[in-house]
Amino acid sequence: MAQNQQARGRAAREPGTPGALSRWVQRKVNARMNRKIRRGRGTFMGMDVLILNTVGRRSGQPRQTPVAWFADGADAWLIVASGGGSRHPDWHANLMAHPDRASIELPGRAAMPVTPHRLDGADHEQAWQRIAAAQPRIAKYQSKSDREYPVIRLTPR
Numbered sequence: 001m002a003q004n005q006q007a008r009g010r011a012a013r014e015p016g017t018p019g020a021l022s023r024w025v026q027r028k029v030n031a032r033m034n035r036k037i038r039r040g041r042g043t044f045m046g047m048d049v050l051i052l053n054t055v056g057r058r059s060g061q062p063r064q065t066p067v068a069w070f071a072d073g074a075d076a077w078l079i080v081a082s083g084g085g086s087r088h089p090d091w092h093a094n095l096m097a098h099p100d101r102a103s104i105e106l107p108g109r110a111a112m113p114v115t116p117h118r119l120d121g122a123d124h125e126q127a128w129q130r131i132a133a134a135q136p137r138i139a140k141y142q143s144k145s146d147r148e149y150p151v152i153r154l155t156p157r
């Protein structure tokens with residue numbers, strides 16, 4: 001019977017999505033990273049990290065997610081919707097559902113409202129080449145995925 005329940009538990013979860021334990025661990029890690037960023041330390045595994053503030057697309061609740069960022073000129077940031085798996089991370093869906101309510105927190109700074117713009121075509125390719133050169137591990141993750149990682153440009157409002 002235990003195997004039956006286990007099989008049902010796995011079947012109830014959409015393929016390519018994390019289980020309950022993974023989601024719990026991710027929430028704990030994200031909360032710790034957010035505290036570090038707010039104290040002015042915004043790097044993780046050699047990458048610059050910011051806090052992306054969004055609103056849940058279904059819940060309407062505020063969401064705060066640490067994500068790696070890459071400079072795109074003096075006043076813009078690029079973020080990549082990676083995270084592995086067969087679908088985009090939840091923060092991407094939340095950002096696209098409520099782009100007018102997005103903001104970012106750079107290390108040690110107050111939240112700043114931003115406008116997200118998903119890059120396509122040549123803009124995407126150009127940005128992707130810069131990101132892959134700066135962080136080859138992201139390009140490695142992309143090579144193992146069936147989906148194209150979206151690249152989002154964030155500009156201050």
